[in-house]
Amino acid sequence: MQGLAGALVIALVAASIAAMVRFAPSGFTASLTEPQKTPFLGGGAPDTHAWQRYHVRYYPMTLLFIAFEMEMMFMYPWAVVFVEEGGKAMMEMGMFLAILSVGIVYGWREGIFRWQ
Amino acid sequence: MAIALLRRLAGAAPVPVFAAIGTGMRAAADDLFLDRRLTRANSIRHARILLVAGPVREADQDDIHRLHDQMLHPRATLWWKANAGPDFAEPTTWDEDDPVAALEAIHRALIDGTRDSEPDTLPNEPPNPWRGKGDYGQGGEGMMGGTPYGRPMAMTDDDLRDGLALDAYTAPFGPFLPMLPPGLKLSVTLQGDVIQTAELLRPPFPQAKSADGTVHALRALARFLPILGLDAHAVRCLDAARFLSAGTPIELTKIRQLLRWSGALAAIPPGIGVIEGADVRIRVERWLAALDESQPGTFEDSATTSPLKSARLVDLLRGREWSEAILIANSFDTETMIALAPVEAEDAEADDRDIEDENRMDHEGHGAGHPPEAHAHGAPGA
Numbered sequence: 001m002q003g004l005a006g007a008l009v010i011a012l013v014a015a016s017i018a019a020m021v022r023f024a025p026s027g028f029t030a031s032l033t034e035p036q037k038t039p040f041l042g043g044g045a046p047d048t049h050a051w052q053r054y055h056v057r058y059y060p061m062t063l064l065f066i067a068f069e070m071e072m073m074f075m076y077p078w079a080v081v082f083v084e085e086g087g088k089a090m091m092e093m094g095m096f097l098a099i100l101s102v103g104i105v106y107g108w109r110e111g112i113f114r115w116q
Numbered sequence: 117m118a119i120a121l122l123r124r125l126a127g128a129a130p131v132p133v134f135a136a137i138g139t140g141m142r143a144a145a146d147d148l149f150l151d152r153r154l155t156r157a158n159s160i161r162h163a164r165i166l167l168v169a170g171p172v173r174e175a176d177q178d179d180i181h182r183l184h185d186q187m188l189h190p191r192a193t194l195w196w197k198a199n200a201g202p203d204f205a206e207p208t209t210w211d212e213d214d215p216v217a218a219l220e221a222i223h224r225a226l227i228d229g230t231r232d233s234e235p236d237t238l239p240n241e242p243p244n245p246w247r248g249k250g251d252y253g254q255g256g257e258g259m260m261g262g263t264p265y266g267r268p269m270a271m272t273d274d275d276l277r278d279g280l281a282l283d284a285y286t287a288p289f290g291p292f293l294p295m296l297p298p299g300l301k302l303s304v305t306l307q308g309d310v311i312q313t314a315e316l317l318r319p320p321f322p323q324a325k326s327a328d329g330t331v332h333a334l335r336a337l338a339r340f341l342p343i344l345g346l347d348a349h350a351v352r353c354l355d356a357a358r359f360l361s362a363g364t365p366i367e368l369t370k371i372r373q374l375l376r377w378s379g380a381l382a383a384i385p386p387g388i389g390v391i392e393g394a395d396v397r398i399r400v401e402r403w404l405a406a407l408d409e410s411q412p413g414t415f416e417d418s419a420t421t422s423p424l425k426s427a428r429l430v431d432l433l434r435g436r437e438w439s440e441a442i443l444i445a446n447s448f449d450t451e452t453m454i455a456l457a458p459v460e461a462e463d464a465e466a467d468d469r470d471i472e473d474e475n476r477m478d479h480e481g482h483g484a485g486h487p488p489e490a491h492a493h494g495a496p497g498a
Contacts, residue, residue, distance in 0.1 A: 033240045035185035040159045042293025043136075043179025044301065045243065049267040052283035054308040055275065 060112045067103045071096075127227040130155045131219050134163035134187075136180060137298035138170030138198055139321040142450070143335060144213075145169045147358055150351065151216050158294045160186045164226065165219055168198040175318065176291055176299070177201040181237045183292060190226040190233035194219060203237045243267060275307045276435055284312055291318055295343060295442045297453050298323075302430070309438045314430040319457040323450040330368065331357045332449065333406035337375070340400060340446050344383050349375060372407045389432045389444035391456075396447040429456040 038045060074096055082089045107113075134157045135145045145167075149156040157163035160183050168180060180201060184193060193204065196215045200207035210218045225231035244267065273284035290301035299321035305312040326332045334357035341350040352371055359366045381404075384397045394402075433441045448456065 033185065033236060034242050035182060035236060035238045035240070036188070038182070038186065039287075040161060040186060041287055042290045042296065042301075043176070043183050044288030044290065045182060046267060046287040048270040048286060050285065052270040052285055054282050055280055057308070 060107050060110050063103055064107050064112050067100050067107070071100055123227055127224040131165060131223040132157045132163045133165045133167050133219060134160045134183070135167045135169055135294075136172070136183060136292040137321070138168065138172040138176075139299075140324050141170030141197065142298055142321075142323045143326070146335065146338065146354060148214075148216065150354060150358065153216055153220055156294075161188060163187055164191060164223055166191070166193045167196055167215070167219065168193065168200075169196045170321070171197070171199050172291075172321075173299075173318070179291055179301075184234070185236045185238045190231075192222045192226055192231065192234055194222060201237075204234075273305070273307070273312065276310060276312050277307075282307060288317060296445055297321075297450060300445070300453070300457065302433075304433075306438070311433050311436050311438065311441050314433040314441075316428075316430055316457050316459055319459050320450055320453050322454060325449065325451060326357075326361065328360065329406050330409075331360050333403040334360070334371075336449060337400070337403050340403075340443075341375075341380060343442055343446055344380050346378055346380055349378055349380070368407045368409055372404055375404060384443060385440055388436060388440045389447055391427050391432070396443050399447045427456055428458070429453070432456075 039050060075093070078089060078093055130153055132155050133149075135148070137145045148154065148169075160166065164187075166180075166184055166187060172180065181203065184191075184204075193200075193207065194215060195207050195209040197211055198209070200209060208218075208222065212218075222231065226233065270283035270285050272281045274281050284305050284307055286303060286305045288301055288303050290296050291299045296302070297320040299318060301316075301318040303315040303317055305314075326335065334353045338350045338353040338357065341347070341353065352374070356366050356368065356371055381397055381400060384400060386397055387395050389396045389399075429445070432444050436444065445453075
């Protein structure tokens with residue numbers, strides 16, 4: 001009961017601080033002028049907004065990592081029950097690996113295995 | 117009481133200064149920050165005082181204004197042997213050799229409240245109103261259309277490496293960006309951190325070159341090493357350069373050994389910024405060789421003696437990652453840099469305006485560059 005009261009007090013305090021910051025008069029929070037909002041480029045002014053899409057280059061590597069990691073995560077418990085279950089477990093693992101290998105084949109097509 | 121104490125302590129702290137370096141003042145400005153009473157701010161936002169060291173071009177006054185207005189309050193500007201712009205009311209100037217005392221006094225006065233923070237010189241309005249095609253400012257071209265926060269969204273461009281069409285970011289960098297030589301202004305189109313195209317807007321300022329090859333090499337190393345994160349070694353080099361130019365003999369063997377052991381050479385990617393068979397690593401090795409007193413006369417910067425007509429900085433930067441590009445830009449001395457960045461002084465402004473206009477119309481890189489004859493001219497004056 002005491003723990004619950006403590007948690008409630010903490011939540012209340014946090015909520016009131018958040019409300020204070022949210023509804024504070026503008027003089028309380030630091031306000032920036034328009035020139036101060038521009039990024040620092042050593043004097044230049046940017047032509048475009050900095051919000052943009054760029055290629056996350058580690059993406060295919062991540063795909064490969066997850067494919068093999070998932071394989072390992074499933075294989076350990078599978079190895080424990082394999083002797084009891086026999087053929088059924090073998091089938092299941094085959095299906096699982098088939099799905100994962102689609103990802104690996106896709107990565108292969110995208111050139112993951114080419115060393116750069 | 118407590119506030120007064122805090123004020124006094126804040127006033128006594130090292131002064132964060134951003135240096136906008138003009139013609140012929142680079143070495144003096146570098147030496148200035150060996151003083152413990154100052155700290156060098158690498159961004160104007162971390163600075164309390166903008167130090168304009170040396171005369172700047174007329175075209176750079178706009179950039180000074182923008183830098184000035186980006187500083188947070190309370191702020192001040194000190195014009196050290198520089199020409200203050202007409203928009204600065206009652207500029208504080210300093211024409212002596214050592215401005216540290218003046219900087220300290222300004223800082224203390226700012227913190228005390230005896231000196232007012234400088235007001236904005238630019239209007240407090242966004243460069244463009246937030247306006248799209250729809251009723252609520254939505255729509256238009258680009259990723260989500262409109263001009264959020266006064267700037268249009270980046271448009272797509274094919275990636276140099278794989279042709280993937282993603283947003284290319286074009287922005288002018290310089291002329292007072294700490295990691296570029298002072299005065300150099302480039303319009304760079306980036307895909308992520310790879311430089312798709314670079315366009316020269318303004319060349320670097322001419323700087324006095326030390327007659328002593330060793331001092332020259334030490335100063336060059338002191339500028340190069342902080343990029344690799346070796347700030348302490350840079351201070352060591354700068355200190356040695358100062359002692360040597362004052363005529364005090366100094367043991368250079370230890371510095372050379374320290375630099376070799378620091379792994380600085382191994383940290384430089386091989387094969388970048390190749391000019392006449394010498395890449396960045398070889399140029400740094402030449403500086404290190406210049407510190408070797410046992411072999412006098414081995415130091416010869418072949419790049420400075422040759423005319424370098426064919427090479428252009430913008431070509432060296434194309435396709436390079438940002439970190440490599442900064443290493444390349446700092447591996448040349450100022451004379452070579454000016455030779456690599458040829459723009460006629462009159463043309464520079466016209467180019468500047470053209471490029472900005474073109475960028476406004478279509479947000480694409482301009483890789484084609486200037487016609488070849490535009491680069492046949494010699495180095496421009498300031």
